[in-house]
Amino acid sequence: MEAVRYHVLHETRYDYGSPVSLSQQQLHLSPRFLPWQQVEEQRIDIEPVPTWRRDGQDAFGNPVSWLAFNAPHESLRIRSAMTVDILPHRPVDLDQSMPWDALRRRLAYGADEPLAEDLLAVRFRFESPHIRIKHELADYAADCFPPGRPVLLGAQALMTKIFTEFEFDPEATTVSTPILEVLENKRGVCQDFAHLMIGCLRAIGLAACYVSGYLLTRPPPGKPRLIGADASHAWVSVYSPGSEHGWVDFDPTNDLLPDTEHITIALGRDFSDISPLRGIILGGGGAEPDVAVTVVPLDEEALPEGLLEASPTVPADD
């Protein structure tokens, strides 16, 4: 099995209009290591240079950086560039997974010592700030999970149901739209669909986490790849003990099981745990960022113009 190598550039730019005197930012921009994901190169360039910086790991094991700016500045530019290898990891035998209701019973508390892997998984079994668990969610998932059905087949059915019944509509929601509203209006973006699917799974007693990252998009035939044409993406990972990695990814926005075209940045209970750039500023005018993401497979013959220049980390002889 051969790894696919990608080059990713994620640029964020704030033009505040008037000086920001103090600013603090929390970054979830560095990719985490996974059994099927190797990070070859990675760097983050920041303008202006932060007054203070600390790098570390968050409680879920994701790389995180904290920045502070104590001098007045009118703009902030953060450019994250990385080279990542992805191995194929899509499971083939969804029907071999554990019956969902048996798993649900196994994850419920029973005063015995829980299995270590289950204990890690149940961190993703409860409510979180963006995912309130309501019975409407369990009702919505019910027909995908008849008694005894293998958990991954159920999750696949739920993913397809969401994909079929919902419309992708960037105008319909904001980062804070509650999932019940999404469920009612049947519209949203990848973040909404991921939150909804996770909510349904947790509502029936399963564990599922939110994955942030990037997705390879293909330019229209004959057209060159454009810098910044892509966006950050979000999907779902479902706990399935006995599967090769214990967790299996589902992408309800595209109705597919991610394999070598999804690049993972971070895992969390929902968006709020791992938003790529979260900050608090004092001063400033408008605060809407410009975000540009470019994902380039390195086997592609023609690299888009400007990419090499924009990311000095690309080794010349690669």
Next chain:
Amino acid sequence: MARTLLAIYPHSARRYDEMLSSEGSVRTHWRRFFVHLDSVAPEEMHHRLDFVDRRILENGVTYNVYADPNGADRPWALDPLPLIIPEDEWAEVSAAVAQRAQLMNAIIADLYGEQRLLAEGLLPPALVYGQHGYLWPCQGIKPPGGIWLHHYAVDLARSPNGQWWAIADRTQAPSGAGYALENRLIVSRVFPEMFRDLHVQHLADYFRDQQDGLAALAPLEGDEQPHIVLLTPGPYNETYFEHAYLARYLGYPLVEGQDLTVRGDSIYLKTLRGLKRVHVILRRQDDAYCDPLELRGDSALGIPGLLNVARAGRVVIANALGSGLLTSGALMGFLPGICERLLGEKLAMPSVATWWCGEKPALDYVKKHFDDLVIKPAYPTQNMLPVFGHTLEGEERAEMLRRIEARPHAYVAQEMVNLSQAPTWSRAHERRLIARPLGLRAYAAVNAVGEYSVMPGGLTRVAAGANERIISMQRGGASKDTWVLTKGQVSEFTMLKPSVTVRDLVRAGANLSSRVVENLFWLGRYSERFDDSARLLRVALSRLVDAGGEKTPAVASVMELAQRLGVLPKPEEDAPMAEGGEHVLLEAIYDPKQPGSLAGTIRNLMWSATHVRERLSLDHWHSLNRLQREQQAAQKKHPTLTEAIAFLDRVLVISSSLNGFAMDNMTRDDGWRFLIIGRRLERLSFFALAIAHFMHMPSSRATGCLEWLLELADSIITYRSRYSRAPELLPVVDLLVFDESNPHSVLFQAGVLGRYLDRMARELAADPEAPLLEASETLRQFSLESLEHLQFSHCTQCSPCDDLAARLLALEAAAGQLSDQLGMRYFTHVGDVSRQTMAL
């Protein structure tokens, strides 16, 4: 001798009575107190109750029920009879509370660290990960000294067999210790002999232990002294009184989130003299709101970056962020096992029987015994009042059961407790004891050697009715002082005179936050504005009454000035001036909604005072409270003109006492200087503007106008003693504008301001305020000779009058500029509000 109070005191077979044994005799430890109480004459008891009520009103002890700064503060309800607990009984309670505090600390340490309790199945993950109170970003943070829980409270109740039980644990930011202290200060004066003779243990040692405990943990560098602050969410909080009260008692600056700022690995207090590092934050703000960068992003109260300072171990946050988690009642059933595991000993005090519905057998039990149980939320962040199973019938009951079935992990059921009862003095009878169910909140704090000290006493609360099952101050309950007796010596330690070494001496309030200074500045301005408006209105009213309600030219002229100064509303375009003089004046006094009204100014004055409450002396605060009460009382009726004048007389007396407190009782630090600057600046603006308008107004040429101008400036006596003749323009102007020995004159204010500003410019390295100096110099050079031989009653549009008015207006403008400049230089960074940003 009246019949004994016992004759009609209700005895209960179902409850433990704190005072009476089951045979109906007075328990030994109550006997002396009861005999004393029985001997107090009814009228004497009335005096004592009055004393209690007065103290509470005057100290402004409130419990802010609806968090409304404009008057929903409810006076604290205090029953004068203490709850008395004997020494040996307390020793057991105290040991159990200390153990429980230690246990809670160990649990928090585990849940934010290794999580053995989860790995060994001693605690269900739902009660940790399922709670919004589990703050993920705090996972792995190890606080200085390994202490997460610096202070802790537990609600106790006594069952019919006399055993104390734990009902609820308070680990977030336990409230009530300050109220317990205030209750003690009052009740010990209601029964001073009893308090002394019964050997009641004092509370001060407990607070000293708490102070020492926090100071010992402070992560100091070099020769730094521990800098400890008390963090409050602000005056809207229901227990803000207590925050201010404790801050003053413990000697910690009272700060809000915006007073603090994170720079690098450290956290600082923003003060007038720059940033000052903070080592310990005693927090009364809920943890989820403490850092908008990593916790709740919608919180405007927090300090961005605080978590990173905690990660670096550079600040003690008491209690550590994330400790609110353990407030969940669902934990109680698991505590005995956890206590054995973590402390290796038995849990000393039982918790009230609690079933967490997330366990199948527990759920089945709850369904079966629904009538005997109280249903409560499992997670403190849920909004739900306790529900008594037996009160639900039919559809309501079915609905509750359905909700529990749907989300069993979100509910707990507790056994209903028949609370013990204690005698309470009836306010509805001449002389009667009634019995009320009670609960006791006990407090523990970590001391300098890392153990838990327990407050000897606590906050006792009694229910509003004899059969109430819920004790709640919000539902009209009351509180009591708690007397723990000792056979030994009573510690004489008092916090009011702490022993300080030479090294600890502090001479100036170097830690003054910019926000406090700003509020003191406005307190000064509003105090003076209130004084000026009240005088102006009194001048108008008294003349109106003297003239039998007729609007003489002098009255018309005062009212015109009041309109020009914004104290009275501007007249409608076509409305004739003669109409509604009386009505307009009364509204300007009593209607807080009318812009510029006296009532509105009082409200602003109270607002700024509330924000700096811990800086004001108790007497100062009493006067402010009296002022507000006068105003609220007057607002309720429809006062006559004479009553209105009497009202203004009274409030002006209060006003001068406020000024006296500021001059006599406050330390001469930067904060005080800003208060005085605010006052002088306001008076300068008011009189410069008033006299300028006076010179301009044709109506001021009428007979009697120079008299009222002198009265307005409180300078009649001086004038008479100097000139013993009817007021004339030249001497009046000299006295009110130029005479720098008259504390009401315009140039007096300018002189004082100049001196203070000059001193600040030197100490705070700022530029002197040039425009004000120039404008007052220009005024000083006005030629008084030009007013000689001027017939004021006949002069219209004469150039000397216009010249003087112009110079006064220029000075007033410079004063306005100065106010803005002070704001920008010393306060504005406070006015800015942080905002959250988010990028995908």
